[in-house]
Amino acid sequence: MSRKKGYIFTNKENALKGIMSSILGAIAIITLVIVLYLSYLESGQIPDRYAVAMLIAALLNIIGLVLGLVSYFEKEKFRFFPVLGLILNMISICIIGFIMETGKYQGGI
16 A cells, blocks of 8 residues: 655644743753863862853753743644753753752762
């Protein structure tokens, strides 16, 4: 049985808030990876500017999660970018939580 090739027409669009959520999640993860690498180069000594960068990444995560949730529940929208944004933001929040948890036992925060 061969399948008939053709186009599927739909009114669905990509959710702009979902795309923004994905972008914010990617920026936050990239920021965290850079901060971790730079603190590794400085033997674990974290300057204040690195802590501020992590705080900004955490704020981006909160905004990204809100945008991802709002766009996930929009009607007639594709769900790829909202789900991707939610996953990236949750990964970034887990990284921040892991850093803060390990910092407790190293005499840090």
